[in-house]
Amino acid sequence: MMRRHLFLLGFFPLLVLSDCECGYMVRSPDREDGAWVFADMLETDFTQTEDIATNGDWVRQGFNVTAEAGRGEYGKAFLPDNVFSHRTSATGSGTDAGVQLRVRSLVSGTDMVPVAELDTSRRDLHWGSFRAGMKLAEVEGTCAAFFWYFNDTQEIDMEFLSREFDHARGVYPVHLVIQTRDALAAGFNAQNTDTYKQVNLAFDPTAGFHEYRFDYLPGRVIFYADSEKLAEMEGSAMPSSAGHLILQHWSNGNPQWSGGPPVQDALLTVSYVKAYFSSLDATLRETTKDECSAEDNDGAVCIVPDGVAVNASTGGWFISRDGDPSRNKEGTVGNDGDDSESGAASPDCNEGSVAIKVMAMAVSLVGSIALALL
Ligand SMILES: *[C@@H]1O[C@H](CO)[C@@H](O)[C@H](O)[C@H]1NC(C)=O
Ligand SMILES: *[C@@H]1O[C@H](CO)[C@@H](O)[C@H](O)[C@H]1NC(C)=O
Ligand SMILES: *[C@@H]1O[C@H](CO)[C@@H](O)[C@H](O)[C@H]1NC(C)=O
Numbered sequence: 001m002m003r004r005h006l007f008l009l010g011f012f013p014l015l016v017l018s019d020c021e022c023g024y025m026v027r028s029p030d031r032e033d034g035a036w037v038f039a040d041m042l043e044t045d046f047t048q049t050e051d052i053a054t055n056g057d058w059v060r061q062g063f064n065v066t067a068e069a070g071r072g073e074y075g076k077a078f079l080p081d082n083v084f085s086h087r088t089s090a091t092g093s094g095t096d097a098g099v100q101l102r103v104r105s106l107v108s109g110t111d112m113v114p115v116a117e118l119d120t121s122r123r124d125l126h127w128g129s130f131r132a133g134m135k136l137a138e139v140e141g142t143c144a145a146f147f148w149y150f151n152d153t154q155e156i157d158m159e160f161l162s163r164e165f166d167h168a169r170g171v172y173p174v175h176l177v178i179q180t181r182d183a184l185a186a187g188f189n190a191q192n193t194d195t196y197k198q199v200n201l202a203f204d205p206t207a208g209f210h211e212y213r214f215d216y217l218p219g220r221v222i223f224y225a226d227s228e229k230l231a232e233m234e235g236s237a238m239p240s241s242a243g244h245l246i247l248q249h250w251s252n253g254n255p256q257w258s259g260g261p262p263v264q265d266a267l268l269t270v271s272y273v274k275a276y277f278s279s280l281d282a283t284l285r286e287t288t289k290d291e292c293s294a295e296d297n298d299g300a301v302c303i304v305p306d307g308v309a310v311n312a313s314t315g316g317w318f319i320s321r322d323g324d325p326s327r328n329k330e331g332t333v334g335n336d337g338d339d340s341e342s343g344a345a346s347p348d349c350n351e352g353s354v355a356i357k358v359m360a361m362a363v364s365l366v367g368s369i370a371l372a373l374l
Contacts, residue, residue, distance in 0.1 A: 019324030020302035024276040026129040026215065029227040029306050036217065037301055038128055042120065042275040043320045047097035047313075052085045052118070058099075061117040065252075072252025074261060075112040082116035082249075086269065096135060097313075098271040101249035103142045106261040113261045115250035116268075120275075126242040128277025129304065131213040133312040135269045136160055138206040141260020142251045144268045146212050150243035155179035156221055158212050160205060162266065163259035172201040174212075176223045176230060180237040195237060199223075199230045203309070209271050211307035227306040245275060272315035276304055300324060 027035040042057060049055055060080035067075045082102040088095055101116035125148065132146045140163045147157040157177040164173050177183075178195035186193055202225070203210060213224040219238050223230040249268040251260035302324045305317050317325050 019300045020319060022301045024319065025301045025303045026276050027303065027306075028215065028222065028229075029224065030229055033222060033229075033232075034217075036127070036129075036215075038276045038278050040277050040279050041319065042122060042125075042273075042277075043315075043318045044273050045271075045315050045318055045321070046085070046099040046273070047087065047271050047315070049085050049099060050087070052083060052099045053080070057121055059119050059121050061119055064112065067111065067252065070252045070254075072254040072258070074106065074251075074253045076115045076250050076252050077112040078117050078250075079114050082114055083118045096267075096269045098133070098135075098269045099247075101144075101247060101268040101270070103137070103139075103249050103251050103260075103262055103266045105264055113251050113253070116248070117250075118247045118270075120245045120273075122279075123244045124242045124279040125244055125275060126278045127217055128275055129213065129215045130245060130277070131211055131272075131274045131307055132247065133209050133211050133271035133273075133307070133315055134205070135209045135271070135313075136205040137162055137249070137262075137266035137268055138165070139262045139264055139266035140165075141258065141262040142249055142266045142268075143258040145246070145248040145250075147246050147248070148214070148216060148239075148243050149246050150239060150241040153179055153181050153184050154239035154241050154243065156214055156216055156239060158214065158223065161258060162206070162262075165204075165206060167204065170204070172203070172205055173198050174201055174205075174225065174230065176233075178221060178233055178238065180239075182237060195233050195235075197231045197233070201225055202228065208309065209269075209312035210309050211312045213307070226309045226312070242279065245273065247273070271313050272318075274304075274307075274315065274318070 023037040023039045024041055025035055025037045044057055046052070052058060053060060060083040061078050062080045063078050065076040067073060070076055082104070084100055086096060086098060086100045088097045099118065101118065103116065104114040106113055130148060134144070134146065136144050142162050144160045145157060147155060149155050155178065157175070157179070159175040159177060161175070176197045176199060180193065180195050182193040183195065210226050213227070215222045216239065219236070220232065220234040221238060222232045247270055249266070251258045251262060253261055302319055304319065305325050307316060319325060
């Protein structure tokens with residue numbers, strides 16, 4: 001037991017060792033696609049965030065993009081004030097609680113559309129499962145995006161164009177894009193590459209909250225909405241770096257993409273973001289290997305519950321707040337025999353306490369339960 005304590009890094013106050021000490025197991029909703037264990041997590045319940053401006057995990061962005069640089073008819077003014085917490089009651093519950101990203105209509109005589117971006121402070125998000133509860137703006141002429149970014153040729157995007165939403169026909173596309181060197185060669189037009197897919201959502205994303213998710217794995221990225229698979233992309237062009245998460249809501253008048261600018265203010269509401277990931281630290285990777293290997297795993301691997309529409313407005317279970325959802329502490333890693341999700345199980349650990357540590361570990365479960373540390 002003593003040895004395990006050595007690997008905890010005290011960058012969170014009130015660090016208490018409890019469950020999940022061997023990581024967080026993310027299972028693909030289609031079980032045959034695999035399961036992975038990630039060592040680290042970042043969960044934010046934006047419905048409970050008093051003021052996003054003072055939240056250390058997230059940084060509101062302020063910068064300008066000219067019309068030319070953004071390939072639009074207008075420039076974009078990313079203003080921190082366009083990102084704000086919206087709590088509708090003391091408990092945060094109620095209509096559209098969360099962090100809101102606002103695109104303003106264009107002030108006549110100006111050539112910059114006031115838009116919004118919110119980034120994670122951490123930039124070491126490597127392989128992982130990244131999820132956001134979002135309700136999109138109905139106002140035509142904006143692009144809402146949830147993405148992972150390292151650089152312009154290593155980027156994983158879920159983008160929504162409100163001008164494309166067709167309520168009469170019930171058509172709601174999402175654009176799934178992985179920016180690669182091929183996209184760069186195509187003049188950043190990923191639409192001409194095979195790492196671009198447009199998929200129609202099975203619901204109206206402006207009518208309520210839904211969970212948008214992508215799992216970024218070695219050589220492979222799987223996209224989901226409400227834990228239903230939208231697409232999978234793979235190959236050598238996939239990203240391989242560590243990066244950060246970005247929430248964005250913008251418009252630049254480009255008729256081929258965002259359209260707009262919107263004729264009235266448009267709001268994207270994000271209820272939560274949950275990230276289960278490996279950060280990079282080779283030293284710790286070595287030391288944690290033995291501790292949590294399959295043969296000798298006396299610690300806990302917490303099983304991360306999938307999100308669905310009914311819990312997308314609140315985020316449902318937060319491991320950092322509600323504890324170990326899986327009570328999977330028998331030393332068996334990912335006993336996958338039962339398909340009923342255990343996310344609703346009551347926590348069996350001290351409330352609010354969670355072990356957070358840095359190690360780069362990913363476990364791949366293929367067929368039989370076998371651990372492969374990456
Ligand atoms: C963006 O442009 C506006 C208008 O020109 C200017 O006032 C502002 O300082 C710029 N912001 C940044 C972060 O450069
Ligand atoms: C992004 O990073 C990768 C890996 O470091 C590098 O090979 C690539 O050239 C970078 N792309 C850009 C646009 O800088
Ligand atoms: C969301 O609700 C579903 C259905 O009740 C449940 O199976 C799942 O574990 C919940 N997910 C989270 C993240 O709370």
